[in-house]
Amino acid sequence: MDSLSQLFYQDLKNGTGAPEAGCQAMAQRLANEVQRICNESDRIQSSGDVEAWAKSLGKHRLDQCFKYYNLGSRQGRVELHSTLSAIVYRYITPPQVQTSYPARLALIEDFLQGFYVEALNAFRRENQLGDRYQPRTLLELAEFMAFSERYGKRRIPLPGRRSQQLIILRAQTFSKQQPPEVAIDIEQATDYGGDGDDVRPAASHQRVREEMIAQADDLPENSLRGRVVEELLAYLKERNQDECADYFTLRLLDLPTHEIEALLGLTPRQRDYLQQRFKYHLLRFALSHHWELVHEWLEAGLETNLGLTAQQWQQLQDSLNAKQARLLSLKQQGIPDGEAAKILGITATQFQKQWTKLLEQAWEIRNV
Template identity: 60%
Template sequence: MEEIFQLLFTELQRATRATAENCREVAERISNEVARICNESKRIQASGDVDTWANSLARHRLQQCLHYYQLGSHQGRVDLHSTLSAIIYRYITPLGSPQNYQARLGLIEDFLQGFYAEALNAFRREAQLDARYRPQSLLDLAEYMAFTERYGKRRIPLPGNRSQQLIILRAQTFSSSQPPETSVDMEQAAEGSSADADSNWSDGAMQQVREIMVANEPEPLEASLRDTVIKELMAYLEQHQQNDCADYFALRLQDLSTNEIEEILNITPRERDYLQQRFKYHLIRFALSHRWELVHQWLEADLEKNLGLTPQQWQNFQTKISAEQLKLLQLKQQSVSNVEIARALNCTVNQVEKRWFKLLEQAWEIRNRSLSGSGASKDE
C-alpha cells in the first residue's frame, strides 16, 4: 500500500494546485479505503492477485477525484446532481400525479438533499474522520463528490441472488413513504429548514456542504425564456397524454446518451427510436403551431427577425411563396388576429392556422438547412 500511496500522492500533486499536506491527506484516505476493500473482499483475496486489484481500485478513485476537481465546485456539483438524478428519475414517483414532471423534479431535489447528508456521514465514518469534518478545499470537495457517486452506486445484495444500487433502494423507500397530501416546498427544501431536515442540516458543517452541493436556486421560470419553453412543452406533452415523450425529453435535457436513456426507461433501441420519432413529431407541432411565438422568440427567429432567415433567404422565401401566403405573412407581421386574417382571406380560423403552420415549416426547413451546413443547430 505504500507504493499506492506514493502513486496517489504524486499524481495529486502533479494534477492539482492543492497543498502538499492536502494531497497527502487525500492520498492516505484513498489508499486506506483501497486497503480495507482488498482485505474485506473474499473475491479479491481469492483472486491471488491482490496487488493488481488494489492498483486498479486506486487509479479508479484517483480519476474520479480528478474529474470532479477539474470540473470545479459548481460544475462538479451539477455533474454529480445530474448523474444521481438520472439514476433515480424513474423511481421517484409523486403519488396522485405520477406523470407530473415538476412534482417529480421537486421530489428528486428533496430526496437528494437528504442523500448528500447521508453520504457525508458515511464518508466521515468510513474515512474515520471527526464528526464535524467538512470539505475545506476544492480537492476535499472533489474527494467527497467522488465518494458520493460511488456510495450511491454501491450494489446491495437482495434475496434471490439479486442486487440493487443503494441510491435506488433509498429512492424507492423515500417515494413510497410520501403521503398523498405531501407537497414539496422548494423554498423550504433549498433552505434545509423543514422539521425533518433540521437534524441533518442545522450544524455549520452540513450548512456549508448544503450550500456547495444543493443550494443552487434556479432563476424564476419567467426570467428564463428557455425554462419557459421547457415548462410549456412539458405541459403540452402531458396535456396530449404523451407522458413517455415527457420522460424522454427530461432525460434528453440531462444530455444523457441513448444507451443511458434506454436503460433508465427500460426500453429497447428500437422502442427508443420510435419514441424519439414520436417526440420529434410533437416537438414540431408545439414549435410551429401550439406556441410558435414563444419558441421562435427563444430561437431568435421571430417575425421581427424574419423567422431567423438571412436577408437573402428572406427575400427568396417571399418570392417563392404564393400571393395568398405572402398576404398571410404580411398580416402576421402587422399582428393582426387570426379572426381578422380569416375574414381578409375569406377562410376559416382553422385554415389560417394550418396555412401559417405550413409557412413556418417552410421557413424552418430553410433555416435548419443553413444551420446544418454551419454545424450549429439549436432546434433539438
Template identity: 50%
Template sequence: MKPNLPNLPISTPSLNHHVSTEQLQVCNSDALVQLLCNEMQPQVKTTSTSVQAIAKRIAKEVERICSKSSRIQTSGQIKSWLLNLARHRSQKCLRYYQLGSKKGRVELHSQLGAMVYRHIIISSSDLGFEARYNLIEDFLQAFYLEAIKAFRRENELPEDYTPRTQLELAEYMAFTEQYAKRRINLPSGNQQLVILRAQSFARRLPQETTVDIEQAVESAKTEEAESYQRHSAVQQVRSVMTAQSQFDPAEDSERDRVISELVKYLEAHGQADCIDYLSLKLQDLSAPEIDQILGLTTRQRDYLQQRFKYHVEKFAKQHQWQLVHQWLGAGLEQKLGLSSQQWEVFVSQLSEQQQQILQLKTAKQSDQAIARTIKCTPKQLQKRWTQMLEIAWTIRNGSTGMQAG
C-alpha cells in the same frame, strides 16, 4: 443534466495496459499509497501530507472492497483489481479537483439529479417540472448528509469532520458519486443506492404534498400565499452543493470564517445544542428532519430555534459585527447595506452622539479611542453601537416600508 460517468467495468482488469508487472509485485498497502501519492501529487496544489491522507483513505477503501468481493477473491488477480480500483478512485477525485468547487458541485448535483428524476414521483399525481425539481432538491439535501456521515464512518474520521480544502472537497464529491452508485442486492435483482433512497423518499411523501409544492413554486398572488411562502419550510436555502453557484474563493473563506467564529462563540456560551442545530441547518434539512435527528418535540425545537436566533443576533450585532457585515457586503464602506435613501433615513434617526460615533467608526478609529472621545466605557460604546446596528437592520429589512434605491 449531464450524463453519468461510466461505471467500473466488471470484466477482468488484466486488460488495463497501465498496470505494469513491477507495480503488481509491490502492490501491498504502503506501496499502493506511495504509488497513488506519486501519481496525484504533480496534479494538485496542496501539501504532500494532504495527498498522503487521501491516498491512504483510497487504499483502505479498495482493500475493503477486494476483501469482501468473492468474485475478486476467486479471480486470481487480486492485486490487479486492487490497483485498478485505487486508480479509478484517485482519477475520479482528481477529476473533481480539476473541475473546481463550483463546477464540481454542479456536475455531481446534475448527475445525481438525473439518476433520481424519474423515481421522485407521487402516485396519482402529475407533478410539474418545478414541483418535481424542488422535491429532488429536498431529497438530495438529505442524501448529501447521509453521504458525509458514511464518509466519516467508513474512514474513521471525527463526527464533525468537514472537507476544508479543494482536494478534500473533491475527495468527498468523488466518494458521494461512488456511494450513490453502489449496488444493493435485492431479491428481485440489484439496484443503485441513490435510486433506492429516492424511491423510499417518494413513498413517504403524502398526497397533499403535491398541492403544497405547487403553491410554493408559484408566485404569491394573495395574502395567504405570501404568508405561505414566508414560512421557514418554503424558504429553505436549497442544496449545499449548489448554494454557491457564483463561487468565489474569497467569499467561501469569509463564509467559513463566520461559521467558525459563530461555533466558537456558541461553544464559549455553552450552547452545544445550538451548534448541532447550526450544523443541520447548514445541510438545509427541513424542520421535521431536524426534529428526528436531534430527538426533539415540535415545542422543544421551537424553543431551540428562539435560543439559536437570540445568540446569532447577539453574535452578529455585538461579538463579530464587522466580520458578519463584511461577509454580507454590508460594512460601513457599503453604508451597512443600505441604499442612499435608506442611509439618509438612518442618519436622520440617530442622536447627535450616535452620529458622532458613526463618524468616528467610519474614520476607522479604535473603540478605545471612540470611547474616550465621547466619554463612556467600551462596554457602553458597544451597547450604543449595537442599538445603531439594530436601527440599520430594521431599515434594511424593509420595516420602514422604503424601497431600495
C-alpha cells in the same frame, strides 16, 4: 505509507496542487478502501492478481476525484447534483399526485439534501473519521463528491437475483413518504415572489433548474428558455408522452447517449425510436401549439421575418401561393387567427394547418 498508498500519493501530488499532508491522508484512505474491497471480494481473491485489481480500483477513484477537483468547488457541486438528479428524476413522484416540472425539481432538491447528509455519514463511518469531520479543502471536497457519486450508484442485492442502485431505492422510499399535499406546498414555495431580503422559502427550496442545466446567470434569454422547457414538458405530459419527457430531461443534462440508455433501461434501437418520437412531438410543439414562444426564444418571430435573412425571406415569399401570401400578411398585421380565417374563407383548423405548413417552409429555409 505502504506501496499502494505511496502510489496514490504520487498520483495526487502530480495531479493536484494540494498540500502534501492532504495528499498523504487521502492516499491512505484510498488505499484502505481498495484493500478492504479486494479482501471482501471472492472474485478478486480468486483472480490471482489482487494487486492489479487494487491499482485499477484506486485509479478509477482517483480519476473521479481529479474530475471534481478540476471542476472546482462550485461547478463540481453542479456536476454532482446534475448526475444524481438525472438518476432519480423518474422516481421522485409522490403516489397518485400529478406534480408539475418545478414541483418535481423541488422534491428532488429536498431528497438530495438528505442524501448528501447520509453520504457524509457513510464517508465518515467507512473511513473511521470523527462525527464532526467536514471536507474543507478543495481536495477533500473533491474526494467527498466522488465518494457520493459512487455511494449513490452502489448496487444493492434484491430478491430474485436482482439489484438496484442505492440512490434509486432511497428515492423510491422518499417518494412514497410524501403526502399528497406536498406538491401543492412546493409549487407555492417555488412560485414565491417576495422581497430579496426574505429568504424563508428559498433557503429550503433552491431553484434546481439552473443547476441541472448549468445556468449560472439569470439572464432574460435563460428565463425564456426555462419557459420553453416547462411548456414543452407540459405538452408532452398532456399527451401521455412520459418517456419523451424523461428523455428530454436527460438531454437537458447533456448526458452521453449510453448513459441515457442505461438510465431509461433502453437498448440502442429502443432509444433511437424514442428519439424519433420525441423529435416528432418537438416539431409539432415548435410549429403549431407554441410557435410564438419558441420563435421568440429563437429570435425568429414575425417582427424579424421568422429569423430569415433578406435573401431567405425573399426565397420564402417566392415559394408561397396567393392564399399563403395573404395569410402571412394577415399574421404580420396582428389580425386574430379566427378573424383571419374568415377573411380567407377557410375554417380555423384549415388556417392552422396552412400556417404550420408555412412555418415548416421557413424552418427548412432557415436551417439549410
